[in-house]
Amino acid sequence: TMAFRHKNTRRIEGLDSNVWVEFTKVAADPSIVNLGQGLPDISPPSYVKEELAKAAAVDRLNQYTRGFGHLSLVKALSQVYERVCGRKIDPLTDILVTVGAYGSLFSTIQALIEEGDEVIIIEPFYDCYEPMVKMFFSKPVFIPLRYKNDGNSPSSAFFVLDPAELANKFNSKTKAIILNTPHNPIGKVFTREELQVIADLCIKHDTLCISDEVYEWLVYRGKKHIKIATLPGMWERTITIGSAGKTYSVTGWKLGWSIGPENLIKHLQVVHQNTLYTCSTPLQEALAQAFWIDYKRMDDPDCYFYSLSRELESKRDRMAQLLRESGLKPVIPDGGYFMIVDVSTLNVVFFNVDEKQPYDYKFVKWMITSKKLSAIPLSAFCGPETKRQFEKYIRFCFIKKDSTLDAAEVILKNWNKQTA
């Protein structure tokens, strides 16, 4: 009786496994060069750390703050994003501060997605979208990015949605589409035209858009991050999600935010007040101060939003070069701090391994044990029907300090000597 009565709820049935739990354990071995999980090993800017020390020294900042977001933080966010979006953003009604962008995604889905609704998810996708949608008994509807071959130097821009295929995915049950730009894992930065295609469909079918823009500042030369919420007709139906972790290289602060119209954000606030009520006070205060520092220099190239991007661009280029020299085929990302790599060029064959496991899982596990280098298999970011399409790719994270990239260089340079 006990086992039955203490059974888990239906909503979490089948949601217990998780690619990160598997791969972070494996990569925790310090002898492995970890380019897997999206974790900066560079230091956050010193003023960010200083602001946290200052905040923690103020007595009242160690106690509860406003549930929907610490006042100085929501004010700072509204200023920064008013400037970016070119529209008025009310700090009290149009913003919710959450535990990471992860928490924003969860609050949005819990607040706005009903049982039986369909949610369109573009593949490959940040892996939490699918279980979150399923947890609320709604149906994920997948559409893959497809590779349009354009020559020898693959770029994330070559992965595109087929407009007709996309249009077919919308129907009367579609409640929302989840957009991620810049895109994890591919690094694609959706163009205005591509966003317009999505926007037109959202408006036509009266659908919401959940726009995960955590890598918004990390776009490389020649590319521009465009907020779909700024397209005509989109503000009223879009929740835009951001992340302190990605903005300031402080993933361990777990602060994120949702920005949107009051009539949508108010529902996220209801969910928030019934899930964790309020986020950490000292962290929010420190983040607010960091934002004020960078807000004041948003016209200055030294603003961290731009300087981090420049720093990462050279890491991106170095990484790409190393991979090419080892005979691998990287897809150059236009944004974000991940790079996907086609490993089929190496023709590594596996024997005596579980046939059902996708190729990229086998490759990554082999690479970890024999090369001491970790990455994440791309099929972890795919729905069941698309896994085969992407199983020749693995994902590397390049927001790593020089010594980590140096260690990766040594491994990659010696790669061919051992594989022969």
Add this chain to the structure above:
Amino acid sequence: QTHFLSLSLQAKMSRPVQARRLEGIDKNIWVEFVKLAATYATVNLGQGFPDFPPPDFLKEAFVRALSGENHMLHQYTRAFGHPPLVKILAQFFGKLLGRDLDPMTNVMVTVGAYQALFCCFQAFVDEGDEVIIIEPFFDCYEPMVKMAGGMPVFVPLRPKAPKDGKLMSSADWQLDPAELASKFSERTKAIVLNSPNNPLGKVFSRGELELIADLCEKHDILCISDEVYEWLVYDGKEHIRIASLRGMWDRTVMIGSAGKTFSATGWKVGWTVGPNRLLQHLRTVHQNSVYHCATIAQEAVAQGFQREIELYGKPDSYFVQLPKELQQKRDWLVQSLDAVGMKPIIPEGTYFLVADISEFKSDVPDVPDSDEPYDSRFAKWMVKNKGLAAIPLSAFCCGAHKNNYNHFIRFCFAKEEATLKAANNILQKWKREKTSP
């Protein structure tokens, strides 16, 4: 494009945008009362947080974590809990429960005890499941159960008249065993226990816990045990962990809070302790909702516990000093309230105190057929006119029972001496105004 909307699109646009699971849970007492306190209160004894700082050793631990060489403390840590923290929690609570606890499977860190509660309800309460909630209750239990599709079933603590001439104690508020037993049905999935209890301050006795435990075993249900005030017990009373009672470990999730333990409510670090069989499902909810908790605060709390495990039971232990200080503050507030005719119910634990305001009804006349419970109107009047903030007891009761105990308000006494003195001044002045012609 087209002026004619398809019928299905029309239907979609006329439907509410939010999910049905949000029905009936949008109101929240804190949003209103926090705003009122911010606007009018000169002395805020309303929302439950200390106005004194966390202990120096904890603040120092935070600074050490921040300024150390290891800047990786600013990055993700282990999702189910920072290893140093889960290790020390397993050690600490293992000792208290007399069990060998595995930090990886018997402990999970959450964003405050609030998120721990959320994970429990999402993990175990399905559509139609009943959850027994003891009234008065920390207000979030009810909407969380509803959001999970469950049905809250309320059972009240009932006040027994105190001995002649004595002030009532929170111990005088008790469950009727027959009434409690009648609340269990075949749809009951869990009972929420909160001891020490917010708002009353009741510390459930061994006998009371055994009564609950017997029913849990008989009906084979889960116990969600909110023990955030576990260290705040007075007059030599003992906080008994229901998970230590026979047959209860396997069916209990014990919830704790760094915010309450270390007077740092703004850090939002909480935890769950229980058998792997139950915690595995909490981990599933957690990894699909927030996934990681902030790293630095966890590191500092781990160091705080390290200090406490070494000083356990000794006079220098924060867990000895804090309740000692708070007991004194409790006694001051009891005196202040008693002196002016508000009848305090002496709490055995927590940093809350409930007082009967019946004698002050002349200030705020009753309005028959009012939608708002009397104590709520009283509390609003009091903060606006006297500058003293407190929370109406009806906030901690279900809708149907709000008028049963509508002449009580809750004060928080985790406040500096100066704050409590200022409260006393307001009350004294109020009394003088009442008695003078």
